[in-house]
Amino acid sequence: MKKPKSTLEPVIKWSGSKRQVANDLSRLITEGNTYFEPFVGGGAMLPFRNIKNGIANDIIPELVNLWEAIKNEPEQTAFEYQTRWEKLQKEGHQIYYEIRDKFNETKNCFDFLFLTRTCVNGLIRYNEKGEFNNSFHLTRPGINPKTLKEIIFKWNYYLKDVEFYNLDYTEVLANVKKNDFVFLDPPYGGTKDRYTKIDFDLEKFYSELDRLNTIGAKWILTFDGNAGSREYDYELPKEIYTHKVFIKTGNSPFTKMMKTTIDAVYESVYLNFQPANELLIDFGKQANQKLALQSSFEMQD
Ligand SMILES: C[S@@+](CC[C@H](N)C(=O)[O-])C[C@H]1O[C@@H](n2cnc3c(N)ncnc32)[C@H](O)[C@@H]1O
The missing domain is CATH 3.40.50.150 (Vaccinia Virus protein VP39)
Incomplete structure (x- = not known):
């Protein structure tokens, strides 16, 4: 490596x-x-x-699931971010809050990725009930899906021989x-x-x-x-x-x-x-x- x-x-x-x-x-x-x-x-x-x-x-389960997705399904991981990001650009910031509500019910790791890339200062923050509670970063569009895809594929290379556990x-x-x-x-x-x-x-x-x-x-x-x-x-x-x-x-x-x-x-x-x-x-x-x-x-x- x-x-x-x-x-x-x-x-x-x-x-x-x-x-x-x-x-x-x-x-x-x-x-x-x-x-x-x-x-x-x-x-x-x-x-x-x-x-x-x-x-x-x-x-943290959603974190480990995301690592596994980057390792095993990099293409899908990039695509999942892209679809959410495009919806956000088209429909506005209420999309962020819809995804946040959904994430707090399901802990879906792709929702998690989207939130970490579009929340205020990228700060992953949970309240005492374990709900993700950071707000949308109003003045930033969130990382461009093309750029994130390149980053995902770079990391995928380093994860080949890593097993993840939660x-x-x-x-x-x-x-x-x-x-x-x-x-x-x-x-x-x-x-x-x-x-x-x-x-x-x-x-x-x-x-x-x-x-x-x-x-x-x-x-x-x-x-x-x-x-x-x-x-x-x-x-x-x-x-x-x-x-x-x-x-x-x-x-x-x-x-x-x-x-x-x-x-x-x-x-x-x-x-x-x-x-x-x-x-x-x-x-x-x-x-x-x-x-x-x-x-x-x-x-x-
Ligand atoms: C200081 S951070 C590690 C940061 C990491 N070195 C990096 O470069 O991003 C500590 C991590 O320990 C995890 N953690 C806390 N308690 C743990 C436990 N009992 N068992 C496993 N992981 C735990 C947290 O979720 C957090 O991700």
């Missing part, structure tokens, strides 16, 4: 996506029999995964064996998952990581965000991992919104194995930038 040269346009827009750092992060993925991604979301890592055979999973992550991790590789990007520790509204149980998660260590599987975990002087840091218990590096994941949406000096956000990446020395040096540079940023804030305080 040939990796993309740079970032790839997302086929499924997902907040919290690792799109901007996928290429960089993938340098940490070593060889392995099977690549596991139990929290796949928008799947930014899949095209960069380095290991041919993949198992990808998410707890399970709790623990059920997927139960199949991991020695010499498999697991990439973990769970909901942030201690928070309710933004899509499922379920508390993420950190103790259970830590014991899964511990179990993977005993089996002899390798894993990397991206976990928290740091913006400037603020830390949203959930320290992983030291005995579970062997290395921790930092990666710059972007700029804080909060400071952007407040139009103050934009803070860089660094995310911790934990590993249960020793990465190649050159990688430690490269990622170490990012850690130094993070430290420099932190001390400049301390000096301001």
Whole structure:
């Protein structure tokens, strides 16, 4: 499988996506029999995964159905978007709300795709009852079906050797064996998952990581965000991992919104194995930038 040269346009827009750092992060993925991604979301890592055979999973059924459609029925997936999009252009924005109502009854994955591409800022948002509740993006027509078709076919290539599941992550991790590789990007520790509204149980998660260590599987975990002087840091218990590096994941949406000096956000990446020395040096540079940023804030305080 040939990796993309740079970032790839997302086929499924997902907040919290690792799109901007996928290429960089993938340098940490070593060889392995099977690549596991139990929290796949928008799947930014899949095209960069380095290991041919993949198992990808998410707890959201419509998301997993959409992944399967992109893998098995790319032509139909593109067509389903096109018909909805054309109807929207012809008949106006009430079509969006009709499709949204239908989606909330049936969870049809093509309705889901259409909504993610035409809602305000592409933000997938559910209310407490689990209904998709974002509004129509009035000032944008939604991605052109021709463009989306090209993107769908690009992604289809990277999904050929990936099997998708819709399970709790623990059920997927139960199949991991020695010499498999697991990439973990769970909901942030201690928070309710933004899509499922379920508390993420950190103790259970830590014991899964511990179990993977005993089996002899390798894993990397991206976990928290740091913006400037603020830390949203959930320290992983030291005995579970062997290395921790930092990666710059972007700029804080909060400071952007407040139009103050934009803070860089660094995310911790934990590993249960020793990465190649050159990688430690490269990622170490990012850690130094993070430290420099932190001390400049301390000096301001
Ligand atoms: C931070 S997102 C992953 C983003 C992904 N790396 C990307 O690049 O788009 C976390 C994902 O975990 C999923 N999730 C939350 N709880 C889960 C569970 N118990 N089992 C499986 N997936 C879960 C969410 O639906 C969400 O898609």
